[in-house]
Amino acid sequence: MKANSTSIYMQDWLALHPYNRVSETDQYYLDLANDILKIWNKSELSFQVNSEIKSSVACHLTAYFEDVISQLGLWKAFISKHKELYGKYLPFYSLSDSYFEDEVNYEDIAFLLWLNMQLYVGNDKEELIDPEESSIMALAKEIYDFLDTEYEVAPENTFMTGFFDFGNKEYDKFPAFANDAEWLFFQSYLLALCNEEPINEIIGQVHKFYPKAADKEKNAIIHDAVNRLMFSDPCGPLALSMNEWLSAIAGSQQPFKESFDKFEFIDREEFYVIEKSNLHIKIRSAANGREIDVTKESIKNVSGLHPWKTVIRVCCAFYNDTWWFFGEYSTRELNDEEDIRPAVPYIKEEKADDPVYDTFMKASNGESLMFIPSYDALKEFFINGLKWEDNEDNMMPDLKDMQNFVLHANPKGMLIAPNIAEYVKDARNPMYNAEEARKNALDLFTVQGACPADLLRFLEESNRLPDAGFISKKGEEYSKKVFHDNWDFISRLFLESYYRAE
Incomplete structure (x- = not known):
């Protein structure tokens, strides 16, 4: 963004849109973004941010306003999905009686301002910003009051209104x-x-x-x-x-x-080209033998794909009952001596219970959670408890320099998290340290890879991470309550694919 402390330019505003030419409403919304920027420059926000971030956030808040006015549907999708997951439209905030999902709301502005500050400022400082930090709430109120005066006169951006009119697009493909x-x-x-x-x-x-x-x-x-x-x-x-x-x-x-709900994506892997017809190319996964018919529409030149001679490395997407190639691809010749995996019927994988679960529960005297202080003690449990063969591969050598392990077994298998036992409050855990937990337990919810998602859920839902929270002028008890009331949303926001990992 090329904006300075006093101006946001049209190209900056258009960067948030799915078109390049100026529409009849863009100047109005650009002026609005600059007005928000002026309000911010006169406020006393507690966070030091540069002019580029200020301009970006002003544009984001204006785009939210445009979304609501033009009924784009992105914001409504967010709050509706949040309500489906958590029974309320937004995390953190108690909503007033004047909150309406189809209108501009003070709490929406506060959340978006917090989200921007968290991702632009809080993440760099490795801290969770208080969602109700006083200067954020004050600036949100100023911006809301301004936008509320514009609500009745703001024009719809008709292009954005119709952008997700799925019936008017070639969404069959x-x-x-x-x-x-x-x-x-x-x-x-x-x-x-x-x-x-x-x-x-x-x-x-x-x-x-x-x-x-x-x-x-x-x-x-x-x-x-x-x-x-x-x-x-x-x-x-x-x-x-x-x-x-x-x-x-x-x-x-x-x-x-x-079609959206049934969408499937296969990330890049190798496929044997099996046959070609007028409409499709049949390919077979070299990894699992699954065969799929890919529409010829999805590749410009099929002349280089020869059945039983070509291997293609590519991504595939299943949409509206049709498979498509997606993105860049490469090909190689099939080696005559290559052991071609036979075709197998595709059955969506249902993971069976892992046999290690029963062994673990027997070795732990029925406890699904164990606390192990050192790598040597961990090895001993592997050998004597789980009856694993004592060799380098089985003993997880990557964990040699780690300590304070938490082990958790469920029917899916066994989870191991090193260096976190100090944060877990449990009568059987001699390593628990309340002071360390107050400082660092938040990392389990915000640092990708710090704790497996299933273990995190188990620990939180069994109230074994009571010290997790953030720094707030309103005090520790307030901080902990807000955090634990919204821990799942916080985990989704920060952990992303780690949160959704199976």
């Missing part, structure tokens, strides 16, 4: 779905904000592992990786997959909602 998903993921005020960090991670990894590659090659790798991320990982403040977001926007009465 995957490209229309993919195009709108791309805008949601990369540009929309609500989802793109949450996706900046994982996208920046990908960019950093590409520059790290391809230091000598030309910029054009790096950009191609980045473009491919982030496009795959769009469909492979959950995103946004509720950690929903793209088809779940579009399904929530569509609502129960919209056409193609069933």
Whole structure:
């Protein structure tokens, strides 16, 4: 964004939209964004943010207002899905009697302002910002009062009003779905904000592992990786997959909602080309033998795909009862000596109970949770308790330099989390340290990979993480109550794919 402390420009505003040409309402909303920026510049927000962040947040708040006025449906999808999950429209805030889901609300502004401050400022400081921090609430009230005066006169952006009119688009085919998903993921005020960090991670990894590659090659790798991320990982403040977001926007009465709900994505893998017909290419997964028929519409040139001679490495998307190739692909010749996996009937995998569960429960005297102080003690449990063979691979050598383990068994298997036992309050846990827990237990909910999702849920739902909270001027008890009342939302927001991991 090229805005300075006093101006937001048209190109900055259009960057949040699925079009490039100025519509008849864009100047109105651009002026509104600049008015919000002026209000902010006169306020006393407790957080030091640069002019670029201020301008971005002003645009995001204006885009929310445009969404509500124009009935785009993204904000309504968010609050409706939040209510479906948690029985209330928003996290953190007690809603007033004047809260209406189809109108602009003070609590909406407060949440969006907090979300932006958390992702732009709080994450950098590795802290959870108090959602009711006084300066956030005061600025939210000023912005709300201003937008409330504009509510009756604000014009609809008719392009945005009709953007998710699914009946007027070629939504019977995957490209229309993919195009709108791309805008949601990369540009929309609500989802793109949450996706900046994982996208920046990908960019950093590409520059790290391809230091000598030309910029054009790096950009191609980045473009491919982030496009795959769009469909492979959950995103946004509720950690929903793209088809779940579009399904929530569509609502129960919209056409193609069933296609959204049944959407499936196979991330890049190798397939044998089996046969070609006038309409389809039949391919077989080299990994599991699953066969699918992919429409020829999804690939420009099929001449290089030869049955029983070509292996294609590609992503596949299932939409509206049709499989499509997606993104970049590569091919190689099938090795004559290659052991081709036979076709197998596809059955959606239902994971059976893991046999280690019964062994674990027997070794732990019926306790599903164990606390082990050191790696040596962990090895002893593996060998004497679980009866594992004593060899390097079985003993999880990656854990050698770690301690304070928490082990949890459920029918899916056994989960191990190192370096967290100090945060878990349990009469059987000698490592619990209330002071350390007050400082660091929050990490289990906000740091990806710190604790497996099933273990986190078990510990929270059994009240074994009572010290988790954030710093607030309203005191520790307030902080803990707000945190634990909203822990699942917080986990979704920060853990994303780790939260949704099976």
